[in-house]
Amino acid sequence: MTEEKRRLIDENGIRTDGRRWDELRPLKIEVGVVKNADGSALIEWGKNKIIAAVYGPKEMHPKHLELADRAFLKCRYHMAPFSVEERKNPAPSRREIEISKVIREALQPALFLEDYPRTAIQVYVEVLQSDGGSRVAGVTASALALADAGINMRDLVVGCAVGKVDGKVVLDLNDIEDKEGSGDMPFTFMPNLNQVTLLQMDGLFTLDEFKQAVELGKAGGMKVYQAQREALLKRYFDGAAPDSSAPAAEMMEA
Amino acid sequence: MTEEKRRLIDENGIRTDGRRWDELRPLKIEVGVVKNADGSALIEWGKNKIIAAVYGPKEMHPKHLELADRAFLKCRYHMAPFSVEERKNPAPSRREIEISKVIREALQPALFLEDYPRTAIQVYVEVLQSDGGSRVAGVTASALALADAGINMRDLVVGCAVGKVDGKVVLDLNDIEDKEGSGDMPFTFMPNLNQVTLLQMDGLFTLDEFKQAVELGKAGGMKVYQAQREALLKRYFDGAAPDSSAPAAEMMEA
Amino acid sequence: MTEEKRRLIDENGIRTDGRRWDELRPLKIEVGVVKNADGSALIEWGKNKIIAAVYGPKEMHPKHLELADRAFLKCRYHMAPFSVEERKNPAPSRREIEISKVIREALQPALFLEDYPRTAIQVYVEVLQSDGGSRVAGVTASALALADAGINMRDLVVGCAVGKVDGKVVLDLNDIEDKEGSGDMPFTFMPNLNQVTLLQMDGLFTLDEFKQAVELGKAGGMKVYQAQREALLKRYFDGAAPDSSAPAAEMMEA
Amino acid sequence: MPKSFVVETIKRNQIVDALAKGKRLDGRGVNEYRKLEIKTHVIQKANGSAMVTLGDTQVLAGVKIDKGVPFPDTPDKGLLIVGAEVLPMAASYLEAGPPDESAIELARVVDRGVRESEMIDVSSLVIKEGKWVYSVFVDVNILNVDGNLFDATSYAVVAALLTAKMPRFVLDGDTVKDTGERLPLPVRKVPVSVTMATINGTLVLDPTEEEEAVMDARITLDTEDEGHICAGQKGEPGSFTPEQVLTAAEWSIAKGREIRQKIKEATAGG
Amino acid sequence: MPKSFVVETIKRNQIVDALAKGKRLDGRGVNEYRKLEIKTHVIQKANGSAMVTLGDTQVLAGVKIDKGVPFPDTPDKGLLIVGAEVLPMAASYLEAGPPDESAIELARVVDRGVRESEMIDVSSLVIKEGKWVYSVFVDVNILNVDGNLFDATSYAVVAALLTAKMPRFVLDGDTVKDTGERLPLPVRKVPVSVTMATINGTLVLDPTEEEEAVMDARITLDTEDEGHICAGQKGEPGSFTPEQVLTAAEWSIAKGREIRQKIKEATAGG
């Protein structure tokens, strides 16, 4: 976070992309997009385009790491070289390794891993185009991919980032707000169980702002939860049979 | 392949090194040059100096990759740091990894791998000095090393590159022709079974030129096959007992 | 070793840090400094600050490398990034890999590894601050850490480097003498069994100087042995119970 | 692909029996491609991009163009580098990790087709000889694997390059300035990759993954606009008769013409 | 940490039973830290250093300051890079090797606290904009592990930075010259990391390793001198209620104030 260089909210409370402080960017989710995967979802949120795919429960490799009382949950968050302004080296960066860990830990509370002892469940999050909030978008898509794979779940997991821009706590930062704002708090939770599963933060928040941010994150997340549920309904009850995957190409906006 | 910069064939049809279009560079092969190996061969072809060595059939490592119905064939093509004009980093390059794969796939059709279930057969191709056509020279030497190791074979494998120089299809490019010519087609086959086992290509060939190239490759390869057979005869019937390896040093031209 | 640039011994035979030719730098050893380790020692010798820690005998990983008739001895010598003038990359350098090997081989003659078949004994040598002679200091500390871990030993191992400065053979080079002197011989031995277990050398020594160096190394090492014994006595009979480790922080001189 | 011996034998028999009648399990003839879809401009942050769907194989290519430093031995040429990653999500048997030999071969063969056809005029991608050139990275993510990655990847790379817009850079003293203008890449040709496999002696075009699991050998030939063959690669541990190689060459020219037309239509308008 | 199921269950019961009475196995209350010792200037070859002992957790941080080249996107800022290695000697279950995901998370979270608090004024660590800046490396060696590495590492990094002396560099034509002068770093704030865990629904401060072995989730919050929260990280595969998150925020501010005082005392005089 660097010092703010220009006004990011105008005198009418309107942000650079036309939103008010508590509005989400455009959000579109489609479940079942990777034919070979056991479950998958494509999320387009702002300029984010992210596919999550799940394989498992399946045999654990290497064998000696399998857990006697539950499934081993693995997660890889990865960015395509062309997903960001400057080409990204395809080898996993330290940032990607950290995010892989926090996404895994954000999903795990929702899973009945004890139902699948000695197996592995693998979550892949591939960022095809990156915008602010890619990790919470990744969690949101992953939860759907897990549901699509038929893994037993306590709840879905939804995410939404909250940030601080021009001294105000606002919902769902876009790219410019992320770079020029003064704080960012990625936040995911289980909407029915009311449990926080991911929380990171940078910038400067007073205790009051921090409390506002948690509230706003929950409110925003509930809207995302609505979109999650619609995507699942569309996949399973809206004509399309569960076993037919729509190739991602058909859904991505040109 | 870059655009051609000078005449590579003169008005009498003579190439820069004095050969005609259908002549091979000087070729010398010796079987049994690496004392510890189960089979080996040194090939000197143009300025190429390449040793192929074979170990196996032997126990497969790691165990879980062994194949129940046949031997696992492994191949490493590697260039010595001093084998080329600019010192080569000794770590395997992407080019070496690709060539290791195509050499392995060029040899495999000739082997009765099913005679050696659960074992490994390892082929090492070490380029001590590199010139045009090192991969086909490597295949040619490897086939002899496999025969020297006593591996059951359907046929030998012979190789010869064909290229395009000054608009003409010619046999066995040397270094300059390789760099300045307008096309190159490494080509290996089994001489008795008449089966193509390696074919790569770059440059620009019309369909007719492509057909000529395949014909010429076969004709050139039959000459190489002659040299292969002589080397085997020399090793096994020409005085030297099969278990005595002549150190490579004695054979390499100073 | 580069050519000598200035006088390192003055007309009175006094070295840059005030020592005579056969004197050691200040030496301080404390046993039992890493709480979790089975054995440990901190050595401060000149500006060296080195911790050695031992774990084992313990299960060998990977299993297939375990030895049926003795323990597998492992050693890692490693320098902290801040231990030298220019920040050191934390990845192990070729120098560290070589020193890890010679330290392991310097310790092994003193150990009854045959008493611990199928197990692993792990020695870690971490250089927190590096000065001349860090490898012999590492061996000296490691021998104590092994004793502290209760590993059966034939003898301790002590080390002392000998060098050549201004054409004279002198004991225990400091940093400047190491860089500007004309020879260095790290040397370790078992003091009671009178066996040399590590010897490396660079620079230029005549046969006579080489003999002097071996003698001087032994004499210096016997003084180090005295310090080793005192440290062990202090640890085991001087009030402190064997199971209480003094944290390294309490001992390191500010 | 890991194979169960029994399943493989049954599947092989099925495939071979069908081929004996000139048919394939998905109903195609031996020289037919699966349905090919090409969608461009799918990644706005890339200079060019294309999503290619060939049957159930799906790949996404993105082009990033920047200034760069030329290789010492080609100071007068821009950089054009093709990379490919088979994403671990693309099939159940894959694992994350550095590219294995198959992924390296894939990237190198696709690169060869683009490079040897001289599709892009790299000589004109120079800002200041020996100092600054354009660097063109084409990265491909394989999203779903169902056979014939070579062709799907090649089409995605070519379509992404055909629709890419590069910044116009100019020298500004010692450094390089982006003028803000956007230009198409200097394209000269449209190379097309055509991949064939032999199964029990029969040559088939565009093999699916289940066909690849039982094929003897694979051959890929690239052709350019004038029907010249510009790159080739035989793969897999089987062999071809010389006659099959020549048939493959003929097919690559004929099919290449059809597919070039499709690529041009999908990328028309840049 | 590798866990035996039976031992873990017994230990968990012990810990939970104690917490039911508001106590912990080592006698502390839920919102008490273990004994904290900070010793500075322990490594003479470093520009700054600190050994921190928190209970039986022990870490050593060293600062190296040199000239360096700025990142292209921040030509007007010095480099500040935090690295951490959990030495394999620090616990019986560790192995040598490149940093794993936990060590990477540790280094990145500690780095975040230092960076987001704007502790060091990196804008003033510039020698010549775009060409030469100061580079500040803080490397941490974890010597002994007994829980709460995040806080111990953070305190060591902060104390080492507070007591570091940097060379004053000046431009000398095209290169950089060390004037021989030594200056403190341009410090603006003292960030303090406070780590909490939930065990069976109870929030505790400064977990030991045996508490970490049975905890559900972990949360670290950093605060700066004015009590603003400047960095946060939830970890481990459990979750928090929103109320617990707010309690954690309050605790981090209150405890942060106490610990900041300790750090300042330990580093007074530079």
Added chain:
Amino acid sequence: MPKSFVVETIKRNQIVDALAKGKRLDGRGVNEYRKLEIKTHVIQKANGSAMVTLGDTQVLAGVKIDKGVPFPDTPDKGLLIVGAEVLPMAASYLEAGPPDESAIELARVVDRGVRESEMIDVSSLVIKEGKWVYSVFVDVNILNVDGNLFDATSYAVVAALLTAKMPRFVLDGDTVKDTGERLPLPVRKVPVSVTMATINGTLVLDPTEEEEAVMDARITLDTEDEGHICAGQKGEPGSFTPEQVLTAAEWSIAKGREIRQKIKEATAGG
């Protein structure tokens, strides 16, 4: 080398029994070398090269000389870098992979002998101080392993350097130009490595692989033309008495003289 316990015991007894009579399994006395052959100019594309055969151990060294950038701390010295790869083809128990600790030790000890003897006057390998120097890479491929790699590798490196021809580079404005002239390297001395092993208390020269399999410890000492010892390395998990170390020093000087003569003859004429 992987060892079978039974075979090793039998072999050890054989070797020890022979040594008790002052003999070795191949008929040599304790202080005799195996047959040594040195052949130079075997790789035309290298600036220098040598194939060394010592018994059945065979190694090939090649020298590549180019312009390079000096290390920051030695702006006035050329680069001289020795690398060694034990090719996986060289023995049945080897596997391809990055150099292990033995290969690293081998390269570093051979490098030490060359460097510490000051064989090559690196001060004269400077084109422009601090900017451009000569870089001399000596790479060694071990082709066949039968013991005593240290000496065989050292002789190959020394012979390749003695017969190398370097381009004469001159400054051309800011860059470096090859004049086309070829010169010998600035050689001052000929270091010779002599390796000994103890087996059951007996010191032997030039151990074979089967002797190495049963040896207790190894010592390598390098000497230069005036008989000064310039490098040393004890290896393997055994030990020496101080008297054995002194005997080793005496042998290294005496044998070094003989072998230096052989190397000089084999490289006469450059």
